[in-house]
Amino acid sequence: MTSSEKWGLRLRAFRMRSQIKQEALARLLDISQAxxxxxxxxxxxxxDELTDRIKTLLRQRKNRPLFDDWRATVRHSTALMSLIRKDEGDIRVVEISDALRAASSAFKHVTEGTSVTTLLAPDSHKLVEELDAEGAFDGTIARARILWSAGDLDAEACFEAINLPVRDDMGRWYIHSTHTKVSRTDYKRWLQSNAGADVVIA
Known part of the structure; x- marks a missing residue:
């Protein structure tokens, strides 16, 4: 997506959220409707000057996308949560909660854009690929349950995740996950049962 397309999507999303016409947005930015x-x-x-005016407009709390608040909720949650999205063929972290970061040394230095493949054991990575194939990143599924592990990064970091597809204000799909720690034994047992993702189609 080009820079101009991104600005276009952000402005249109703002206008739709605000329920205003192009003429009203033009007045706010001191430009023509055309x-x-x-x-x-x-x-x-x-x-550059117009970019500054747009940024100022969009930074005002009342004008920020609801999804920004959702991201902040994930980030500061005391629950084990994450938000990931598919970006240019790779699945990347958007946010992880402070609680998930504290749950394992494997997540201590995770930042936005970190590839999920670097955080998961190989068998867990296959499950994320399965979620992708099932349509988790295009809203085809309603929810999915998987067990996953950080593998070599932290052998004891095993989790059950409930994954829900969600969209931002520009229509991009993400997976919002709530994680619960499980024992390594339960994780191994689940793998041995050849269980894949437990998917509910929307």
């Missing part, structure tokens, strides 16, 4: 239309279509890249 230019707003071109911005939303991704046909132009805003000047």
């Amino acid at each position: 230019y707003v239309s071109r911005l939303e279509a991704g046909a132009v890249i805003p000047s």
Whole structure:
């Protein structure tokens, strides 16, 4: 996605959330309605000055996407939570809760954009691929349950995860997961039963 397309999506999402017409957005940004239309279509890249005005508008708390609040809720949660998304063919971390970060040394230095493959045992990575194939990143499934492990990073870091597809204000799909620690024995038993992802189709 190009820079101009990203600006267009953000402005259109803001306008839809705010339930305003292009004319009203044009007045807020001191530009013409026609230019707003071109911005939303991704046909132009805003000047540095206009970019600053757009950022100022979108940073105001009342104008921020609800999804930003969701991310903050995940980040600061006392529950074991994560938010991941598929990006350019790889599945990447968007947020993990402070509690999940504290649950294992494997997650201590995880940042936004970290590839999930670097955090999971190989057998667990296959389950994430299965979730992807089942449609978790396009909303096809309603929820999925998996057990996963951090593997070599922390052999005792084994979890059950309930995964729910969610969308942001621009229509991009994510997986919001709530994790519960399980014993290594339960994890191994689950693997030996050849259990895959327990998926519920939407």
